[in-house]
Amino acid sequence: xxxxxxxxxxxxxxxxxxxxxxxxxxxxxxxxxxxxxxxxxxxxxxxxxxxxxxxxxxxxxxxxxxxxxxxxxxxxxxxxxxxxxxxxxxxxxxxxxxxxxxxxxxxxxxxxxxxxxxxxxxxxxxxxxxxxxxxxxxxxxxxxxxxxxxxxxxxxxxxxxxxxxxxxxxxxxxxxxxxxxxxxxxxxxxxxxxxxxxxxxxxxxxxxxxxxxxxxxxxxxxxxxxxxxxxxxxxxxxxxxxxxxxxxxxxxxxxxxxxxxxxxxxxxxxxxxxxxxxxxxxxxxxxxxxxxxxxxxxxxxxxxxxxxxxxxxxxxxxxxxxxxxxxxxxxxxxxxxxxxxxxxxx
Amino acid sequence: xxxxxxxxxxxxxxxxxxxxxxxxxxxxxxxxxxxxxxxxxxxxxxxxxxxxxxxxxxxxxxxxxxxxxxxxxxxxxxxxxxxxxxxxxxxxxxxxxxxxxxxxxxxxxxxxxxxxxxxxxxxxxxxxxxxxxxxxxxxxxxxxxxxxxxxxxxxxxxxxxxxxxxxxxx
Numbered sequence: 118x119x120x121x122x123x124x125x126x127x128x129x130x131x132x133x134x135x136x137x138x139x140x141x142x143x144x145x146x147x148x149x150x151x152x153x154x155x156x157x158x159x160x161x162x163x164x165x166x167x168x169x170x171x172x173x174x175x176x177x178x179x180x181x182x183x184x185x186x187x188x189x190x191x192x193x194x195x196x197x198x199x200x201x202x203x204x205x206x207x208x209x210x211x212x213x214x215x216x217x218x219x220x221x222x223x224x225x226x227x228x229x230x231x232x233x234x235x236x237x238x239x240x241x242x243x244x245x246x247x248x249x250x251x252x253x254x255x256x257x258x259x260x261x262x263x264x265x266x267x268x269x270x271x272x273x274x275x276x277x278x279x280x281x282x283x284x285x286x287x288x289x290x291x292x293x294x295x296x297x298x299x300x301x302x303x304x305x306x307x308x309x310x311x312x313x314x315x316x317x318x319x320x321x322x323x324x325x326x327x328x329x330x331x332x333x334x335x336x337x338x339x340x341x342x343x344x345x346x347x348x349x350x351x352x353x354x355x356x357x358x359x360x361x362x363x364x365x366x367x368x369x370x371x372x373x374x375x376x377x378x379x380x381x382x383x384x385x386x387x388x389x390x391x392x393x394x395x396x397x398x399x400x401x402x403x404x405x406x407x408x409x410x411x412x413x414x415x416x417x418x419x420x421x422x423x424x425x426x427x428x429x430x431x432x433x434x435x436x437x438x439x440x441x442x443x444x445x446x447x448x449x450x451x452x453x454x455x456x457x458x459x460x461x462x463x
Numbered sequence: 464x465x466x467x468x469x470x471x472x473x474x475x476x477x478x479x480x481x482x483x484x485x486x487x488x489x490x491x492x493x494x495x496x497x498x499x500x501x502x503x504x505x506x507x508x509x510x511x512x513x514x515x516x517x518x519x520x521x522x523x524x525x526x527x528x529x530x531x532x533x534x535x536x537x538x539x540x541x542x543x544x545x546x547x548x549x550x551x552x553x554x555x556x557x558x559x560x561x562x563x564x565x566x567x568x569x570x571x572x573x574x575x576x577x578x579x580x581x582x583x584x585x586x587x588x589x590x591x592x593x594x595x596x597x598x599x600x601x602x603x604x605x606x607x608x609x610x611x612x613x614x615x616x617x618x619x620x621x622x623x624x625x626x627x628x629x630x631x632x633x
Contacts, residue, residue: 236595250532253537258543
C-alpha cells in the first residue's frame with residue numbers, strides 16, 4: 118500500500134467515524150438537553166421510552182421519518198429542498214479541521230486525529246461559518262411565509278453581526294501563537310493549565326463564548342426562533358426529515374463551536390497538569406481523547422445550562438449588545454495583546 | 464492508483480471550471496435577481512476551489528470570507544428586503560439589447576483570442592505554496608507596506624462615510 122493510498126483510506130475512515138460520532142452525539146444531545154432542562158425546571162422530561170428515556174431519540178427519529186412532507190403553496194421548490202442540505206453540509210464541513218488528540222501510530226504510520234490539517238484552519242472555519250448563513254437565508258426565503266422570511270432575516274443579521282466579534286476574538290489567539298493552524302494553537306497550550314489561552318486571552322475567551330452562543334442561536338440569543346412572535350422562525354414550514362436536517366445542522370454547529378472553544382482556549386487534548394498521562398497508550402491517544410471529550414462536553418452542558426437559566430434578549434438589545442459591547446471588547450483585546458507582545462519584544 | 468489520485472486535481476479543476484462557467488451564464492441570463500445572486504455565490508465558491516488547487520489556500524479562504532461570506536450576504540439581504548421582482552422588457556428594447564450584447568460578445572471574444580495568441584505562457588513555479596506566512600511577509604515588506612496601509616486608511620474613510628450617510632438626521 119503506497120503512502121497516498123493509505124492517506125486516502127485513512128481520510129475516508131476518519132470522515133465516516135466522525136460523521137457517525139457526530140450523529141450519535143446529536144441524538145444523545147437532544148435527550149440530554151430535554152432531561153437536564155426538565156431537571157432544572159422541576160419536571161421529569163421524556164423518561165418513558167426505554168430506561169431513563171434513553172430510546173427517546175430513536176423514537177423521535179422514527180417519528181420524523183414517517184411524518185408527512187408538507188410543501189407550502191407558492192414555495193420555491195428547489196431552494197426549499199436545497200436549504201437543509203446546505204445547512205447540514207456547512208455544519209459538517211466546518212468540523213473537518215478540528216484536531217481531537219495527538220497523532221496516533223497505526224500500522225507503522227502516523228495518523229493525525231484530524232481530517233484536514235490546514236495551514237489556514239481557523240480562517241477556513243470562519244469561511245464555512247459564513248457560508249452556513251445561506252442555508253438559513255434560503256430556508257426562510259423559499260418557504261413563502263412571512264414568519265419564515267422574518268426569522269431568516271433576523272437570523273442572518275444576527276449571525277452576521279456576531280461573526281465580527283467572533284473573528285476578532287480569534288485574532289488575539291492567532292497573535293499569541295503566530296499561526297492559523299489549529300494544531301499549532303493546541304501545541305502552544307501544553308504544560309500547566311495556566312498556559313491555556315483562556316488565561317492570557319481571558320477577554321477573547323469571553324467574547325468568543327458569547328458570540329459563539331449567538332452564532333448558533335442558543336438562549337439568550339435564540340430570537341430567530343422566538344416562538345412568541347415568529348412561530349418557529351426560518352424553519353416554520355419545514356416538516357419531517359427536512360426539519361430533522363435543519364435541527365441536526367444546528368446541533369452540529371453547536372458541537373463545532375464547543376470543540377473549537379476547547380482547542381482555542383482550553384488546551385485541546387492536553388491535560389493541563391504535566392504529571393498526568395496524555396501521550397499514546399498502545400499507540401492510541403486514549404487519554405488525550407478523554408480530556409478533549411470532557412472539556413467539550415462541559416461546554417455543551419453550559420449551553421444547556423444557559424438555556425435553563427436566562428431569558429431571551431429583545432432584538433434591539435441583541436444588536437446593541439453585539440455592536441456596542443462585544444465588538445469593542447474584542448477590539449480592545451486585540452490592541453492589548455498587540456501592545457503586550459510589542460512590549461515584550463516578541 | 465497513485466497516478467489516479469494525482470490526476471484527481473486536474474479533474475477537479477475542469478469540473479469546477481465548467482460549473483463556474485455555467486453558473487456565470489446563469490448570473491447574466493436570469494430574470495430573477497435572487498437566482499442571479501445565488502449563481503454568483505456558486506461562481507465565487509468555484510473560484511475559491513480553483514485557488515486552492517493552485518496551491519494558495521489563503522487566497523481561497525479569503526475569497527469565501529470576503530466575497531461569498533460578506534458581500535453576497537448583503538446583496539441577498541437587499542434583494543430580499545426590497546422584494547425585487549422579475550425583470551420584464553418590452554419587445555423592441557429586447558431586440559436592441561440582444562443585438563448589442565451579441566456585438567459586445569464578439570468583440571470580447573476577439574480580444575481574448577488575440578491576448579491568448581500573443582501571450583507567452585511561463586511555466587509556474589513547481590511546488591510553490593502561498594502560505595499565510597509568505598503572503599504576510601510580502602504584504603509587510605518594503606514594497607507593499609505603504610500601499611497596504613494606505614488601502615486600510617481608504618477603507619476606514621469609506622466606512623466612516625457610509626456611517627455618516629446612513630445616519631438619520633435627528
